[in-house]
Amino acid sequence: MTQLPPRAPAKKHVRLQERRGSSVALVLDVQSLGAVEPICSIPSNFVSPEDLDIPGHTSKDRYKTILPNPQSRVCLGRAQSQQEGDYINANYIRGYDGQEKVYIATQGPMPNTVSDFWEMVWQEEASLIIMLTQLQEGKEKCVRYWPTKEDTYGPFRICSQEEEERPEYTVRRLAVQHQEECRSVKHVLFSAWPDHQTPESAGPLLRLVAEVEDSLEPAASARPIVIHCSAGIGRTGCFIATRIGCQQLKARGEVDILGIVCQLRLDRGGMIQTTEQYQFLHRALALYAAQLPGEPSP
Structure with missing residues (x-):
């Protein structure tokens, strides 16, 4: 069994609650999380x-x-053509306390779905995209759907304005134009997460979560965050659950x-693979629990 990384002593108020069956609750100490129920027990x-x-x-x-x-x-409501149909392989995902449409979990765009992807981003007024896969991982996992500088995808003109390399991910600012509106x-690309596997440590993932929190202005918090890996269920589900x-x-x-994983799988099948x-x-x-300061909010 993989050894857990060393961490600071758990705060006394922190409990990780894991349900078994419909009526029995078990509180697990955070120091013994290696023995967890196999995910195959969750539909x-x-x-x-x-x-x-x-x-x-x-x-x-x-x-x-x-x-x-x-x-x-x-x-899709289709700003471009009603003849294209409304289909995209994506689901609205509930968030904390069951809040509706906090996330959109979707597959990595294909050559014939890039314009659909941007249609969805525009329709949902999304201001944040989290990408959890590389373009190639042995085989194609996702096509590049953003330009080096500027390009057109269906009726959308995308311009890459700035790019910042962080130790674990890349942050890009994109300008998306449709007709006269821009x-x-x-766009945050987190590429250090192998398909069907896990990162070497949890720290980078928690820093990505913190990046999301810092990115969400009050006006943007009511709009879905678009998240994808390749299939849109494994790494995507793990990030949302985290x-x-x-x-x-x-x-x-x-x-x-x-309970979190069960809720995710009701919204999109197979979340966390x-x-x-x-x-x-x-x-x-x-790790996050061990880092929490003081007592929880009332």
Whole structure:
């Protein structure tokens, strides 16, 4: 079993709550998070192709078995053409305390879905995109959907205004123009996360969560954050669960990890793909808990 990284002693008020079954609760000490329930015990809630009655959607799915849950899928209103249909492989995801449409989890754009992706960003007035995959990881995981300087994607003109290299991720400022209107979008590329695996330590992920918190101005907090990896369920689910868990710990001094994952999978099937990612989620939240100052907010 992977050894947990050393960390400061846990604050007395911090508890990590892990539910077993429907009526039994177990409080785990943050020092013993290696032994966690396998994620295979949580229903995946994958959508079968027969349940997604949308003609022609298969040409826009990166992975044929990873489909958006129908009740929470994003539907494109189509600024460009009603003939294109409303389909994109993306779901609205609830956030802390069940707040609706805090995130949009989606697959990495394909050559024929780049304009759809920007259509969604524009439609949802998103000002922040989190990318959790490299473009190539043995094979193509995502096509490059932003320009080196300036380019057109469907009816959208994208201009790369500035780029800042951080130790663990790259931050870009993009100007997105549609007709006479121009908006600013922040793009954060976190590339040090291997597919189906976990980062070497939880610190970089927590710093990415902090980057998101610093990026959200009050006016932008009501708009969804667009998050994707390649399939939009593994690394994407792990990041969203980490941020929700951090919010729970900060507000309550405890976190229901299993409840978070169950909520995510109701919104998009298969969120957090592997037991290793699930264990890493526990490690990241234990590290965050150990860093919390003082008592939790009332």
